[in-house]
Every structure is written in C-alpha cells, then in structure tokens.
Amino acid sequence: MPYIKPQSYQQLVEALKGNGLLARPLFQQRPGHPVAFHRDLADDLLQLPDNLGAQPLFQRYREQALWINSEDAGTVMDIDVPSDLRFSTLI
Numbered sequence: 001m002p003y004i005k006p007q008s009y010q011q012l013v014e015a016l017k018g019n020g021l022l023a024r025p026l027f028q029q030r031p032g033h034p035v036a037f038h039r040d041l042a043d044d045l046l047q048l049p050d051n052l053g054a055q056p057l058f059q060r061y062r063e064q065a066l067w068i069n070s071e072d073a074g075t076v077m078d079i080d081v082p083s084d085l086r087f088s089t090l091i
Contacts, residue, residue: 003074012036015066025070032075
C-alpha cells in the first residue's frame with residue numbers, strides 16, 4: 001500500500017488512544033489499510049490463522065472497533081500487479 005499518506009497512520013494511532021482496540025480507515029465507504037491494533041490484542045493476533053486475516057478480531061471486538069472516515073485514496077490503492085499502476089494518477 002505505497003500511497004498511504006502519513007496523516008492516515010497518525011489518525012489510526014490517535015484513534016487507539018481512546019477506547020478502541022482496532023481501527024481501520026474507510027475511504028468512500030470502502031474499508032482500507034492499514035489496520036491498527038491496540039497492544040492488548042497482541043496475543044489474539046498471534047493466534048489467528050494465516051488465511052483469515054484480522055476479520056475474526058473485528059467480529060469479536062465489534063464494540064471496540066473504530067472505523068475512521070478518511071479522505072486518503074491511498075488507503076484503498078495497492079500495486080499488487082502492473083495494471084494497478086494505472087490508478088496511481090488518481091492520487
């Protein structure tokens with residue numbers, strides 16, 4: 001996720017200083033990256049199966065999950081394949 005702006009990381013860090021255990025950006029109603037986890041979830045993260053990602057934690061800690069509205073298109077743009085580069089002009 002090379003296009004994420006530094007401010008997006010800072011928003012997530014600030015969000016976790018409150019009551020949240022997990023924080024994730026939303027760009028135009030699309031879940032983005034990065035996902036931030038409070039240190040209290042370290043053991044939970046280590047026990048997750050590799051193929052599921054963090055979705056089980058969002059379900060388990062639904063009440064403490066924070067969705068941060070973001071204006072950063074970089075939170076939803078990746079370059080996994082060469083054709084993804086054509087969208088980089090949107091930023």
